[in-house]
Amino acid sequence: MSLASGPVIPNFxxxxxxxxxxxxxxxxxxxxxxxxxxxxxxVQHIELTVIAVGIGFALAFALALLAHxxxxxxxxFGIVSALLYTIPSIALFQLLVPFTGITWTTVEIAxxxxxxxxxxxxxxxxxxxxSPEVLEAARxxxxxxxxxxxxxxxxxxxxxxxxxxxxxxxxxxxxxTIAAFLLPKGLGYPIFxxxxxxxxxKTEIYSAGALAIGLALVCDALLVLLRxxxxxxxxxxxx
Amino acid sequence: MSSQESRAAxxxxxDRVTKHYAGRETAALSELSLEIPAGTFCVLVGPSGxxxxxALKMVNRLIPFDSGDITIxxxxxxxxxxxxxxRGIGYVIQQVGLFPxxxxxxxxxxxxxxxxxxxxxxxxxxxxxxxxxxLEAADARRYPAQLSGGQRQRVGLARALxxxxxxxxxxxxxxxxxxxxxxxxxxxxxxxxxxxxxxxxFVTHDVDEAIKMGDRIAILREGGVLAQYDTPDAILAHPxxxxxxxxxxxxxxxxRLALRTLGDVELDPVDGSTDVPxxxxxxxxxxxxxxxxxxxxxxxxxxxxxxxxxGTLRLSRIEELL
Numbered sequence: 001m002s003l004a005s006g007p008v009i010p011n012f013x014x015x016x017x018x019x020x021x022x023x024x025x026x027x028x029x030x031x032x033x034x035x036x037x038x039x040x041x042x043v044q045h046i047e048l049t050v051i052a053v054g055i056g057f058a059l060a061f062a063l064a065l066l067a068h069x070x071x072x073x074x075x076x077f078g079i080v081s082a083l084l085y086t087i088p089s090i091a092l093f094q095l096l097v098p099f100t101g102i103t104w105t106t107v108e109i110a111x112x113x114x115x116x117x118x119x120x121x122x123x124x125x126x127x128x129x130x131s132p133e134v135l136e137a138a139r140x141x142x143x144x145x146x147x148x149x150x151x152x153x154x155x156x157x158x159x160x161x162x163x164x165x166x167x168x169x170x171x172x173x174x175x176x177t178i179a180a181f182l183l184p185k186g187l188g189y190p191i192f193x194x195x196x197x198x199x200x201x202k203t204e205i206y207s208a209g210a211l212a213i214g215l216a217l218v219c220d221a222l223l224v225l226l227r228x229x230x231x232x233x234x235x236x237x238x239x
Numbered sequence: 240m241s242s243q244e245s246r247a248a249x250x251x252x253x254d255r256v257t258k259h260y261a262g263r264e265t266a267a268l269s270e271l272s273l274e275i276p277a278g279t280f281c282v283l284v285g286p287s288g289x290x291x292x293x294a295l296k297m298v299n300r301l302i303p304f305d306s307g308d309i310t311i312x313x314x315x316x317x318x319x320x321x322x323x324x325x326r327g328i329g330y331v332i333q334q335v336g337l338f339p340x341x342x343x344x345x346x347x348x349x350x351x352x353x354x355x356x357x358x359x360x361x362x363x364x365x366x367x368x369x370x371x372x373x374l375e376a377a378d379a380r381r382y383p384a385q386l387s388g389g390q391r392q393r394v395g396l397a398r399a400l401x402x403x404x405x406x407x408x409x410x411x412x413x414x415x416x417x418x419x420x421x422x423x424x425x426x427x428x429x430x431x432x433x434x435x436x437x438x439x440x441f442v443t444h445d446v447d448e449a450i451k452m453g454d455r456i457a458i459l460r461e462g463g464v465l466a467q468y469d470t471p472d473a474i475l476a477h478p479x480x481x482x483x484x485x486x487x488x489x490x491x492x493x494x495r496l497a498l499r500t501l502g503d504v505e506l507d508p509v510d511g512s513t514d515v516p517x518x519x520x521x522x523x524x525x526x527x528x529x530x531x532x533x534x535x536x537x538x539x540x541x542x543x544x545x546x547x548x549x550g551t552l553r554l555s556r557i558e559e560l561l
Contacts (some may be wrong), residue, residue: 137336140299140408141350141398142325155340233340233382 019203026203037190037204042211045186048176049219051108053169056115063116064123068149074124081117089114089175093182107179114175115168122164126157159234162227166220173216187212248277248438249312249405251298256307258293258463267293268463270307275455277312277405278436280429282453284443285486290463291442295408298440299328311406326350329399329407329437333414335391337383343369343394344379350402368397373427389420396428400435409441413448425451446487450475450494458483472498476561492561496524501541504560506550515540520549528557 018026030038067074087095092110100106130153138148180188187208194204252275258268268290275281283291296302298309300316309316316324337346344365351361366376372393383391392412399407413421429452432439443449449456450471458466458474460482467479475495478484487494502520516534518527520541527539531554538553 131334131336133332133334133336134338135336136301137330137332137395138338140301140325140330140332142322142327142353143349144322147353152338152340158340231340233384 022199022202024202025206029203030207033204038207038211041185041187041190041208042215045173045176045188045212045215048107048111048179048186049169049172049215052111052172052176053115053165055108056112056168056172057119057165059112060116060119060123063120064127065149067124068127068153078121078124081120084113085117089178090181093178097182102182104183104185107176107182107185111172111176111179115172118168118171119161119164122160122167123157126160126164127153129160130156158230159227162223162230166223169219169223170216173212173219177212187215247405248436250277251275251281251406251438251440252310252313253294254308254310256294256297256304256309258290258297258302258304265462266290268297268304271459271463271465272307273457273465273468275438275440277438280432280439280441280452280454282441282443282449282456283459284446284449284453284456285459285466286461287444288461289459291444291457291459292410293463294459295410295440295442298406298408299325299330326353326402327404327406329401329404331392331395331399331407331409331412333411335383335395337391337394337398339383341382342379343374343381343383343386346383346394347379347397347401349398354402356402364401365397368400371400371431372397387420388416389424392416392424396431400437405438407437407439409439411442411444414443414445421448428452447494450487450498458486460486493525493528495561496528496557497526499524499560501527501539501550501552504552506541506552507556509540509548509551512538515551517542517548519544524552524557524560527552528554 015032016026016028019029063077067077089110092113093106096106096109100109127149134152134156135148138152143151176186177188177191179186180192183189190204190208194201194208251273253271253273255270255272256268257266257270259266265288271290271294273281283294285291293302297304298311298316300321311319337343338349341349347365347368348361351364356364365379369376369379374390374393374397378386378390383394386394395412399409413424416424425448441452443452453471455469456471456474457468460466466486467474467483472495474483475487475491475498478487478491484491500520501518501522501524504524515536515538516530517540518530520543522530522541531537531539537555538551540548541550541552543549
């Protein structure tokens with residue numbers, strides 16, 4: 001990498017005056033290092049997030065359906081997920097290292113754990129949100145339990161599920177930067193490297209940070225859009 | 240499906256149906272026996288604790304009963320598969336319970352879709368029903384949140400009628416509506432019942448509504464005991480006991496008069512007197528009496544649709560009509 005540093009005078013390679021002087025923000029550095037640093041980090045970060053949220057959602061969804069069908073499970077599941085959430089992310093990474101090593105798996109397990117504990121309560125709350133009279137009408141008309149779940153309760157839980165996904169995605173993108181403490185991957189890594197210089201290189205920190213923020217905003221906007229598509233009925237009111 | 244359509248109405252029978260809720264001393268329903276002939280509009284009325292909603296929900300087995308039996312066209316509801324039983328019975332509740340995430344059209348199509356009707360037939364049936372309950376075809380694409388309370392209950396009724404069930408259960412369907420909307424929906428339901436002649440079980444706590452709507456009224460008292468089961472006229476004329484007399488009110492003579500119009504009774508010939516109140520034949524006897532008393536007259540002249548006098552009713556004859 002071009003970021004190797006000397007002991008006293010930081011050497012930012014053959015960069016411009018802006019880069020050598022470590023000015024607030026150097027567009028030319030971003031241009032020069034988009035392909036070898038920023039773009040790969042962004043792609044890794046997206047991968048990290050998609051896998052974590054994907055697996056976390058699948059698990060949370062399955063557990064929520066289970067708890068919804070067997071009410072006895074609801075409380076134990078809730079307690080475990082709440083406890084899991086209290087573990088600081090760096091500590092969780094360290095706790096997992098003895099088992100899964102310094103690997104991508106370790107990072108994903110930790111991130112999945114966080115999305116799971118965010119999504120699980122949202123999905124269960126969403127499933128419980130169907131009003132009693134709607135449930136009674138559904139049963140009275142002869143919908144089976146499964147039909148009530150898939151045709152009534154789940155569609156009505158979509159707003160709560162998407163609200164949960166928005167939090168899960170944004171916090172995974174944010175917590176994902178900490179993964180760089182473990183592995184040279186994701187948008188956290190350029191920041192980690194820049195901080196490793198005797199004088200932290202500002203442009204690299206800002207550009208990687210801005211990409212993380214931008215990624216979070218874009219994902220959030222996409223989820224808002226998804227909600228508008230899936231939940232046309234919630235925006236309309238009797239006039 | 241065609242076999243279901245041919246059954247226009249079902250006969251419903253309660254045979255000594257009893258229900259105790261756990262932890263309650265009095266029974267919710269005590270040996271209730273009722274015969275409801277096919278096509279009858281039967282109202283269950285009574286104070287709270289009378290078990291009328293409990294009785295209603297036992298028919299589609301939302302509430303199980305302890306002993307006795309309920310039969311539809313001679314078949315016990317316990318012998319029918321639960322889901323098939325419910326799909327064959329229209330169900331309307333006070334809070335309507337429309338599915339908020341489905342359009343009006345999709346809501347109405349719920350049971351036909353469960354029964355696997357072809358799409359085209361569902362579409363036609365939905366349009367037909369929306370018209371029947373006084374909504375517009377364009378409303379099919381709207382969502383429940385976009386409708387008023389009265390419109391929603393119309394949709395609830397259309398949804399219950401969708402698969403043309405021979406039996407309709409209605410649990411205080413108009414209880415949450417404002418008086419004007421309620422009166423209008425009551426009138427339309429009466430008209431609708433005249434057209435489709437389903438067997439209807441209608442629960443209310445409102446005596447006026449019971450008298451207005453019912454072909455027959457079952458009055459239930461505390462503990463789920465049947466106090467009286469008869470036509471509105473018979474109940475008003477001969478309340479079975481003190482409880483019924485009190486429940487239907489001291490103005491029961493006037494209520495009875497409200498059940499008949501000038502056109503329903505034999506009139507005396509028009510005698511040519513001039514300063515007498517006049518009213519169309521469709522005027523209820525109760526309102527006719529009110530007009531006579533108000534005008535200080537001892538008679539009233541009935542008019543036909545064209546405004547021509549067709550007969551006279553004397554105040555002195557009211558008593559013999561009761």
